[in-house]
Amino acid sequence: MSYHFNEIETKWQEYWAKNQTFKASNNSSKEKFYVLDMFPYPSGAGLHVGHPLGYIASDIYARYKRHQGFNVLHPQGYDSFGLPAEQYAIQTGQHPALTTEENIKRYREQLDQIGFSFDWSREVRTSDSNYYKWTQWIFIELFESWYDITADKARPISELINIFSAEGNTRVKAACDDDIVAFLAEEWNSFSSEEQQKILLQYRLTYLAETEVNWCPQLGTVLANDEIVNGVSERGGYPVVRKKMTQWSMRISAYAERLRADLDKIDWSESLKESQRNWIGKSVGAMVEFKIQDSKFKIGVFTTRPDTIFGVTFMTLAPEHELVAKITTSEQKEAVEAYVKASAKRSERERMADVKTISGVFTGAYAQHPFTKEPVPIWIGDYVLAGYGTGAVMAVPCGDQRDYDFAKNFNIPIKNIFKDIDISEEAFSGKEGTVITDSDFLTGLPYKEALQKAIEELEKIDQGKGKTNYRLRDAVFSRQRYWGEPFPVYYVNGLPQMIAEAHLPLRLPEVEKYLPTEEGEPPLGRAEKWFWNTETNEVVSPPAAGEKNVYPLELNTMPGWAGSSWYWFRYMDADNDQRFVSEEAQKYWENVDLYIGGSEHATGHLLYSRFWTKFLYDRKMVSVEEPFKKLINQGMILGQSAFVYRVEGENKFVSKKLIDDKSVQPIHVDVALVNTSDELDIGGFKKWRPEYQDAKFILENGEVYNANSSPSGRPGGAFEVSREVEKMSKSKYNVVNPDEICKQYGADTLRMYEMFLGPLEQAKPWNTAGMSGVHSFLKKLWKLYHNGPDGSFYVNNSPPSEGSGEALKTLHKTIKKVTEDIEAFSFNTSVSTFMICVNELTAQKCDSREILEPLAVLIAPYAPHIAEELWEKLGHSGSVSNAAYPVYEEKYLVESVKLYPVSFNGKMRFTMELPLDMSKEEIEKTVMADERTQKQLEGRVPKKVIIVPGKIVNIVG
Numbered sequence: 001m002s003y004h005f006n007e008i009e010t011k012w013q014e015y016w017a018k019n020q021t022f023k024a025s026n027n028s029s030k031e032k033f034y035v036l037d038m039f040p041y042p043s044g045a046g047l048h049v050g051h052p053l054g055y056i057a058s059d060i061y062a063r064y065k066r067h068q069g070f071n072v073l074h075p076q077g078y079d080s081f082g083l084p085a086e087q088y089a090i091q092t093g094q095h096p097a098l099t100t101e102e103n104i105k106r107y108r109e110q111l112d113q114i115g116f117s118f119d120w121s122r123e124v125r126t127s128d129s130n131y132y133k134w135t136q137w138i139f140i141e142l143f144e145s146w147y148d149i150t151a152d153k154a155r156p157i158s159e160l161i162n163i164f165s166a167e168g169n170t171r172v173k174a175a176c177d178d179d180i181v182a183f184l185a186e187e188w189n190s191f192s193s194e195e196q197q198k199i200l201l202q203y204r205l206t207y208l209a210e211t212e213v214n215w216c217p218q219l220g221t222v223l224a225n226d227e228i229v230n231g232v233s234e235r236g237g238y239p240v241v242r243k244k245m246t247q248w249s250m251r252i253s254a255y256a257e258r259l260r261a262d263l264d265k266i267d268w269s270e271s272l273k274e275s276q277r278n279w280i281g282k283s284v285g286a287m288v289e290f291k292i293q294d295s296k297f298k299i300g301v302f303t304t305r306p307d308t309i310f311g312v313t314f315m316t317l318a319p320e321h322e323l324v325a326k327i328t329t330s331e332q333k334e335a336v337e338a339y340v341k342a343s344a345k346r347s348e349r350e351r352m353a354d355v356k357t358i359s360g361v362f363t364g365a366y367a368q369h370p371f372t373k374e375p376v377p378i379w380i381g382d383y384v385l386a387g388y389g390t391g392a393v394m395a396v397p398c399g400d401q402r403d404y405d406f407a408k409n410f411n412i413p414i415k416n417i418f419k420d421i422d423i424s425e426e427a428f429s430g431k432e433g434t435v436i437t438d439s440d441f442l443t444g445l446p447y448k449e450a451l452q453k454a455i456e457e458l459e460k461i462d463q464g465k466g467k468t469n470y471r472l473r474d475a476v477f478s479r480q481r482y483w484g485e486p487f488p489v490y491y492v493n494g495l496p497q498m499i500a501e502a503h504l505p506l507r508l509p510e511v512e513k514y515l516p517t518e519e520g521e522p523p524l525g526r527a528e529k530w531f532w533n534t535e536t537n538e539v540v541s542p543p544a545a546g547e548k549n550v551y552p553l554e555l556n557t558m559p560g561w562a563g564s565s566w567y568w569f570r571y572m573d574a575d576n577d578q579r580f581v582s583e584e585a586q587k588y589w590e591n592v593d594l595y596i597g598g599s600e601h602a603t604g605h606l607l608y609s610r611f612w613t614k615f616l617y618d619r620k621m622v623s624v625e626e627p628f629k630k631l632i633n634q635g636m637i638l639g640q641s642a643f644v645y646r647v648e649g650e651n652k653f654v655s656k657k658l659i660d661d662k663s664v665q666p667i668h669v670d671v672a673l674v675n676t677s678d679e680l681d682i683g684g685f686k687k688w689r690p691e692y693q694d695a696k697f698i699l700e701n702g703e704v705y706n707a708n709s710s711p712s713g714r715p716g717g718a719f720e721v722s723r724e725v726e727k728m729s730k731s732k733y734n735v736v737n738p739d740e741i742c743k744q745y746g747a748d749t750l751r752m753y754e755m756f757l758g759p760l761e762q763a764k765p766w767n768t769a770g771m772s773g774v775h776s777f778l779k780k781l782w783k784l785y786h787n788g789p790d791g792s793f794y795v796n797n798s799p800p801s802e803g804s805g806e807a808l809k810t811l812h813k814t815i816k817k818v819t820e821d822i823e824a825f826s827f828n829t830s831v832s833t834f835m836i837c838v839n840e841l842t843a844q845k846c847d848s849r850e851i852l853e854p855l856a857v858l859i860a861p862y863a864p865h866i867a868e869e870l871w872e873k874l875g876h877s878g879s880v881s882n883a884a885y886p887v888y889e890e891k892y893l894v895e896s897v898k899l900y901p902v903s904f905n906g907k908m909r910f911t912m913e914l915p916l917d918m919s920k921e922e923i924e925k926t927v928m929a930d931e932r933t934q935k936q937l938e939g940r941v942p943k944k945v946i947i948v949p950g951k952i953v954n955i956v957g
Contacts, residue, residue, distance in 0.1 A: 001786050001790075001792055001793065002791070003748030003778065003779045003866075004028060005745075005748065005749070005778070005780040005865070005866070006059050006743070006748075008865050008866060008868075008869045009113075009115065009742075009746055009747050009748070009865040010907060011869075012115075012863065012864070012865045012868040012869065013112055013113070013115060013138050013593065013865075015581050015868070015879070016117070016879070017120075018121075019111070019879070021117070021879045022066075022072075022074065022117040022118060022119050022881070023119050023121050024071060024074070024119050024122075025071060025077075026572070026573070026585045026588055026589075027902055028071040028507050030068070030069060030070055030071035031070050031071065032070065032071050032072075032073065032588060032589055032590075032593075033062075033065045033070040033071070033072050033073070033593050033594075034072075034073045034568075034589050034590075034591070034592045034594070035058050035061055035062040035065070035072060035073070035592075035593065035594045035596075036074075036075070036568055036571070036592045036594070036595050036596075036628075037054055037055050037058050037076065037595075037596055037597060038566045038595070038596070038597025038598065038601060038605070039077065039079040039126075039567055040076075040078060040107065041077065041078070041079045041080070041082060041084070042078050042080060042100065042103035042106070042911055043084060043103060043106045043804045044084075044099065044102075044103050044106075044307045045112055045730050045735075046103075046107065046737075047107065047110045047111075047738055048720070048728055048730075048735035048736060048737060048738065048739070049450055049637060049728070049736045049738050049741060049750070049754070049766060050637035050638075050639070050728040050733075050735075050756065050766070051638060051738075052111075052114055052596070052738060052751075053333065053634050053635075053637055053749070053754050053760075054596040054597060054632075054634035055111070055114070055116055055596075055636060056114070056116075056751050056754050056755060056824065057596055057632075057755070057760050057827060058074070058596045059074070059115075059116045059117055059751075060751075060755070060822065060827060060861040061072040061294065061594060061822065061825075061861075061863070062263075062860055063117055063863045063864065063881060064611055064822050064860035064885070066117075066881050066882070067860070067861070067881070067883060067884065068885050069673055069883035069884070072117075073119060073122075073571065073589060074116075074117055074118055074119060075118060075119050075122040075123070075124075075571040075574075075817070076111065076116070076118040076119075076120065076123060076351060077122075077123045077124035077125055077126075077567065077571070078100075078104050078107070078123075078124075078125045078126070078127075078511070079126050079560070079563060079564050080100045080104065080125045080127040080562060081125050081126050081127050081132075081483055081484045081557075081558075081562075081563060082483065082484075082560045083219070083221070083227075083235055083410075083481065083483070083560070084235065084265050085100050085103075086481055086482055086483040087219070087235060087236070089482075089514045090484070090490070090513075090514045090515060093513075096127075096482070096483040096514070097127065098553065100125075100127055104125070105532055105907050109175035110738060112956055113738070113739065113742050113747060114738060114742065114750060115745045115747045115748070115751065115864050115865055117864070117881065121574075122569065122571050122574040123574070124564030124567060124570050124574055126485070126562075126567070127483070127563075127907040129187065129505040129507050129508075130275060130577070131563065131570065132485040132486075132505055132562075133504045134564050134566075134570065135485050135562050136392070136485060136486070136487070136488040136499075136504050136505055136506060136560065136567060137488075137501055137504060137580060138580065138612065138616070139206060139270070139487065139488065139558070139562075140488055140498045140499075140501070140865065141615075141619060141621070142204075142206040142250065142615065142884075143202075143204050143205070143206045143207075143496075143498055144156060144157045144158075144498070145157055145178070145204065145205045145615070145618075145619060146160045146174055146175075146203040146204060146205060147174060147175035147205060147255075148173070148909055149173040149174060149175060149253035150173045152258070152312070154205060154254075154615050154618035154619055155618075156619070157200060157203070160172070160200070160203060161196075161200070164183075164185065164188040164196075164199075165188060166185055167185050168182070168183050168184040168185045168186075168187065168188055169182060169183055169188075170182050170183075170184070174203055174693070175203075175205075175211075175251055175254030176202050176331045177202040177203075177207075178409060179202075180202055183199075187370075190692060194493060194495060197495045198495070201495075201496075204251075204616065204706040204812050205250065205251045206248060206249070206250050206251070206252065206477065207247055207248070207249055207251065208247070208248060208249075208496060209246070209247065209474075210244050210245065210246050210247075210250050210359065211244065211245065211247050211249060211474075212243070212244055212320050212386050212387055212514075213242070213243060213244070213245050213247060213476055214227075214228055214240050214241075214347060214348075214433040214877065215240065215241050215245070215766050216233045216239070216240045217238070217239070217241070217242045217416060217574070218233075218236065218238035218239070219233055219235070219236060219238055219478050219524075219544050220480055220481075220515060220516040221480040221481050221522075222245065222247070222478065222479055223240060223477060224476075224482060224559070224604070226503060228347045228349060229241050229463070230401075231345065231347050231350050233344055234256050234877070236707065238897070239345065239348055239607075240345075241344045241345050242320060242343070242344040242345075242346075242347075242348075243344065243714075244320070244482075245478075245662065246638065247476050247478040247556075248476075248478045248556065249474045249475060249476055249477055249478070249889045250474060250475045250477050250611075251474050251550045251585065252472060252473075252474055252475050252607070252608070252611045253470060253473060253474050254471040254474045255474055255611050255614055255615075256280050256282070257282070257468075257470075258614060258625075259276070259280055259472070259610055259611065259614070260276070260280045260282055260608060262610075262614075262625065262626060263276060263277065263628060265625075266628065266630070266858070267624050267629055267630040267631070268630070268631045268632070269631075269632075269633070269761075272599070272602055272606075272633060275602040275603055276602070276603060276607060277604065278471075279468055279471065279603040280471060280472045280607075281470055281471025281472060282468065282469075282470055282471075283304050283468070283469045283470070283471070284304065284450075284457060284466075284468050284469075285302060285303050285304035285305065285306060285466075285467060285468075286302070286303060286306040286454065286455045286464050286467055287301070287302055287464055287465055287466075287467045288300070288301045288302075288303060288306060288309065288313065288370065288453075288458060288463065288464040288466065289301075289302055289370070289391075289463040289464055290367040290368065290370065290376065290394070290395060290463075291367065291368045291370075291463075292323075292327055292365060292367050292368070292378070293365070293366045293367065293368055293375060294368070294471070295327060295365070295507060297323055297326060298328060299315065299317070299323065299367055299378070299390075299392050300392065301315070301389075301392050301393060302389040302390055302391045302467060302469045302933065303394055303807060304645070305396070305399065305451070306451060306454035306455055306458065306464065307416060307445075307447070307450035307451050307453070308396045308399050309369075309370065309371065309394065309396075309453045309454060310415075310417050311370070311396040311397075311398050311399060311415050311416070311417040311418075311576045312369060312394045312395060313395065313396075313397060313398055313407065313412055313413045313415055314376060314377045314378070314379055314395045314397075314406075314407065314412050314587065315367050315376055315377070315378045315379065315393065315394055315395060316360065316378075316379050316380065316381045316383070316384050316392070316393050316403075316406065316923035317344040317363070317378060317379070317380045317381075317384060317391060317392045318380070318381075318382070318384040318386040318391040318392070319339060319340040319344070319380050319381075319382055319386075320340070320343075320344075320386035320391070321384075321386055321391045324336065324340065324363065324380055327363055327365040327378065328363045328364060328365065329363065329364030329365060330364075330736045331364055332361065332362060332363055332364035335362075336361050336363060336380060336748075337359040337362050339359070339360070339380060339382075340380070342896045343382040346382060348385055348387070350384065351382050351383060352385070354383070354595045358405050358406055358409040359381065359382065360379045360380060360381035360382075360406060360410065361379065361380055361381075362377060362378075362379050362410075363378045363379065363380060363443075363916075365378045366378060366379075368801060369463070370458065370461060370463040371457075371461075371678075371899060372395040375719060376394075377412065379406075379410070381406060383402055383556075386474070387473050388471060389469060395407065395412075396417075397412070397414040397415075398414055398415060398416045398417060398418060399417075399418065401533070415876075416810060416855055439532075441453050441454075441457050442454060452460045452466075457694070459786075472481075472607075475608065476559075477558060477559060477562070478556040478557075478558075478559070479556060479557055479558065479560075480516065480522040480523075480555075480556055480561050480878070481522065481523065481556075481557050482511060482514045482522070482523035482524065482557065483508075483514070483557070484557030484558050484559065484560070484562070485557055485558040485562050485563065486506045486507070486524070486553070486554070486557055486558075487506075487553075487554035487557070488504060488505075488506045488507055489553065489554040490531075490532035490534075490551040490552060490553050490554070491551055491552050491553075491554070492551050496554070497551070499532065499537075500537070502537075503537045503538075506539070506553070507539075509524065509527035509528075509529060510527070510528075510529050510541065511523055511524065511526040512526055513526060521555055522555040522556055522557070523553075524553075524555045524556075524557070525555050529541050529552060529554070530552070530553050531543065531551060531552055532550070532551050532552075533549055533550050534549045534550075534551065535549045539553070546792050548674050553800065556584075558737040559564075561604060561605060561608050564605060564608075564609070565608045565609050565611070566609070566616070567579040567611075567614075568591070568592050568627060568628075569586060569622065572585040572586055572588075572589045573586070579619075580919075581622070586622050586623060586624075587623055590623065590624050590628065591613075591624045591626060591627050591628065591629060592627060593626045593630065594630050594631075594632070595628040595629075595630065595631045595632070595635065596626075596631075596632050596633075596634055597631075597633065597634070598633060598634065598636075599633040602633070605631060606628075606631075606822070609627050609628070610627060611656060612822035613625065613626060613627040614626075632760065632761065632825060633761060634761060635758075635759070635760065635761050635762040635763040635764060636727060636728070636763045637728055637754070637757065637763075637764060637765075637766050638725045638726060638727060638728060638763055638764065638765045638766060639671070639725070639726055639727065639728035639732060639734030639735060639736070639765075639766055640671065640723055640724075640725060640734060640765060640766065640767065641668060641671070641723065641724045641725070641726045641732050641734040642668070642669045642670075642671050642673075642674045642678070642721045642722070642723060642732070642733075642734070643667060643668060643669065643721055643722045643723075643724065644666075644667050644669045644680060644681075644685070644721055645659045645664035645665065645666055645667070645722075646664060646665045646667055647663070647664055647665075648663045648664065648665055650687070651691070651692070651694060651695045651696065652695065652696045652698065653695055653696070653698070653719070654697075654698045655697070655698060655699050655700045655718070655719045655720050656678075656700075656720040656721060656722045657697055657700055657720065658700070658702070666722075668731075668732050668733050668734070669685060669688075669721060669733060669765070670688060670733040670868055671733060671734050671736075672684075673685050673688060674721050676769065677720075678720050678721050678722075678723060679718045679720055679721075680697075680718075680719045680720070680783060681706060682697055682719055683713055697719050699718060699719050700718055700719065700720055707721070715882070727736050728766065736766060736768060737752060740914045741768070744771075745771050745772075745774075745775045746775070746778070746865070747865060748778055748863035748864070748865050748866050749771055749774050749775045749778055750771075751863060752774050752777075752815065752831050752834075752862050752863055753770060753771050753774040753861060754830040755827035755828055755830070755831050755862065756769075756770075756774060756828055756832070757828065758828055759826065759828055760825050760826075760827060761825075762830075772836055774831070777834070777838065778863060778866060779858070780838050780839075780842060780871075781834075781838050781863075781866065781868065783842075784838060784841055784842060784846070784852065785852055785856075785870055785873065787845075787847055793847070793873045794847060795847055795849045795852050795853075795874065796848050796849060797849050798848075805892075806840075806844055807841060807844050807846040807848060807851045808850075808851065808892045809841075809890070809892050809893060810837055810840045810846075811841075811851050811854060811855060811886075812840055812888050812889055812890075812893055813893055814833055814834070814837040814855070814858065814891040815854070815858060815886045815887070815888040816834075816888040816893070817829075817830070817833045818830045818833055818834070818858055819885075819888065821833065822861070827862075830862065831862070834859055834862070837855070841855075849874070852870075852872055853875070854886035855886075856870040856871050856880065857871070857880060857883045857884070857885065858885075858886050860880045860881065860883075864880070864881075867880050868880050871883065875898060895915075895916060896915065896916060897914060897915055897916060898913070898914060898915075898916050898950050899911050899912070899913050900912050900913075900914055900923075900927075900935070900951075900952065900953050901952055902927060902930075902953045902955070903952065903953065903954040903955070904936050904937075904954075904955050905952060905954075905956060905957070909932070909936055910932050912926070912927060912930065912953075914926060916949075916950060918949075920947045920949060923947050923949070923953065924945050924947060924953075927945070927953050927955075933955070936955075937955075940957065941957070942956060942957035943957035944956050944957065945954050952956070
């Protein structure tokens, strides 16, 4: 019987769906195991073969744990809000909900086709109002909370109000705004409601603030740093500028130390942990205050080296610093404004990465040195970032390379305060040395003592104090988009008010266009009804003249990471309409045992997820502090890109071997137009893009091919492309569609081939030609069970014969190796082990049920469809997923015989298989009686016979 993989796979996919084979229970006596993939965004392009890599790995592990008797939760859903759907809506006028639904349908078809064991009964979508109701609810809970530094946790804002009412804020240690004004209880109680609300906004974990953002005018929205590449938007390539906007922000910085310290509690790779540590960026130092001459203003500077303060010869402010416009002199105003405008066009990432450009402008203002009282010129430079530290640095050019380069470029004096650094231009390298200053209190002190002494002296003059600083900044939480979660917020006299939980969700309104309004408001400003009636608790039209109790709703929407910062909790209890997750469900599932996803989320998503989990834990809404116990970043599957070469300035293309003599431009071409010999389908290429319709092609043999001629067909008459391994991407035209692979080879072949490509965490190139080898293996596996008449199914149900010892050995060494590989996530070596196993069993002509039945279970996590079919043919009802995992038994691997190399005077001449329990005397007697020994000796008597039991026999003489 032939291996009809398409029929088999369709059959079992329908069976799994009908019987909800992989549905997990929240009430099980089994031990739980929670396997999760990072939330996919359903794009219109669908999946390419690079996408399923992590899903296949997690699916193998989920199926393996089910076989081991665990109650496995392996859910799937969609991160379905976001900019791509909105941009498509802007271009076509089609509602994002419609395109998102179409994309999800396409994704679901492809995911089902590959045979994943997802519990689809728990599917969630961030754009579903039943889901984002709870995202809105969590936002409200954040708004109604503050961070108590003394208790080191979030607490309800009502408790802070009680403290203010009883004793004011002078003893409160909280994560809050910097410009907090002290007040007593009497003052608090005398404040108006509006005054109190404004003060509380300075303490809330989510708050309104004017912040520097990445603004993309063409997209009409704020972008995160990871949405910008080389100063332009990743989507569309539009210019991005820095500007100040009033935004919702989240006080993630309050959790910086816990986020950093708790990395030691989770099983993540050290490189991933280090990425998070670097992003959090803990620094211990001091806040130093510089007074500005002839001004009421002061500049706060955070430094890790307050002991170098006597080396300060200038200060640098970020161009966006709020003091720049206030302190710049009239003579410098024009130059400063021009510089500020230019720097606004550069992203923070660009500025951080640019270590070569030295640019800046003098403000004309001077600060006063805290100790010497000498004037210190104040410059601006875009190597200083407004959001990092205080947006200002005290420049010590003798101790910092960038400060040194800046000072040399603008002829600013450099004062050497180190005894062991040569600061000449040829020798300076920014190294730290032992400080020897002309001050009484720092000279000759070791670093740590000097650091502490400098802080003490700054405190004495009330111009500084010790401080621990973090690179992690509060997260901007507003987007000027339509396709995102609406904020459950309305405004009374400009102050934000929360919509009560009973009236959630606040659903997205319909709008005529998905662009900002003509007045520059976000797209929600176009809604006919987008006001909140506090009497009827519903969304209404703008108020009529004199109408009360109707207030404007927030026009921004939440960012893409809002819904993805808590979704794993929703999977635990997806249908609960009373709570985001029930206490019982969360305590049973706890958190994710295994999380697999791409390394592009190493900081953003994972930090936000950990932040929200810790907040929910603080407020006793969940019982865990960390969302993901173990995390693995799968590597990337790379595509084989194809390039054609166009002669510059002409619509003419040159075959690969002829490009040396031409000035050419490489252009990506669709890999579907290139055969396995790297030859271009010229006719297909000309039809591919209209601009190439009349192109000419210089072939390998020098012939010119155009619309009115054809290649001669002689050797060398083809047109060759070049190949390059790159990231698989639609923009590089090198994607491979899994649908075609499944159709031609089957999903089981695709699953095993993707694992066979290489270690899970490494990048590896795709080569469709390699599929045939894995497919041949599956056909060989199928044949192992079909050795009856005319290839019919047949297994021997009799007890194992004496000759089945080798088959048992093959089976149990396979069980041992595959189990070890799965536990180590070394799936590529498992596939190799299966191939060896099937080859050995085939050679052994194995047909024993005792061998073939456990083999079907063993391979089921990797190739579930063929395993299901074989399991059914073996006479079982129900899914193979419920079968117990095979147990490896050591006794079958104990060697009873040894293949001895028999040597004569140290040279091996032949081998003999002898029982391991033979004595030396028995071994010698058996070897000497062998005719091959007699032939080697030719009648001679050996001087001695050296025998090492279990190793060698050496006949000397």
